[in-house]
Amino acid sequence: MDIASLKKLLLLSWCAETAYGKWHPRCPSLNQCAVTSLIVQDYFGGQLLRRKMTNHSQHFLNRLPNGLEIDLAEDQLRFIKAKPIFSETIVYSRSGLLRRFGVKKRYYLLKKLIEANAEIVQMPAI
Numbered sequence: 001m002d003i004a005s006l007k008k009l010l011l012l013s014w015c016a017e018t019a020y021g022k023w024h025p026r027c028p029s030l031n032q033c034a035v036t037s038l039i040v041q042d043y044f045g046g047q048l049l050r051r052k053m054t055n056h057s058q059h060f061l062n063r064l065p066n067g068l069e070i071d072l073a074e075d076q077l078r079f080i081k082a083k084p085i086f087s088e089t090i091v092y093s094r095s096g097l098l099r100r101f102g103v104k105k106r107y108y109l110l111k112k113l114i115e116a117n118a119e120i121v122q123m124p125a126i
Helices: 005-014 033-044 076-077 092-096 103-120
Strands: 047-053 058-063 086-092
Touching: 005 033, 005 103, 033 047, 033 058, 033 092, 033 103, 058 076, 058 086, 086 092, 092 103
Parallel strands: none
Antiparallel strands: 047 058, 047 086
């Protein structure tokens, strides 16, 4: 699995049930950052990062073992009207993220959808 293939599977798999709050089909990554960062970590390892924003919101992304930061849910940041301003970035624990905001249920659903879609498009899954 490479990052581009995972992104394609995410686009096929993101839905209202895997989002935290509002979701829109024109921006499938909307409110998907927490569950997406866990999926990325499943495939590529590395660290989960939480970026706090000055509007008291937060955004999750990944730092790969080679130090590269990737954000497969970054499209949502362009979809929202106000440009977010990040105030700090911290490394976040997987167990801590799974305990937040119903993330665990949404993560397992997204993982299941990715695996099903990987079979349909004949891509390797976890």
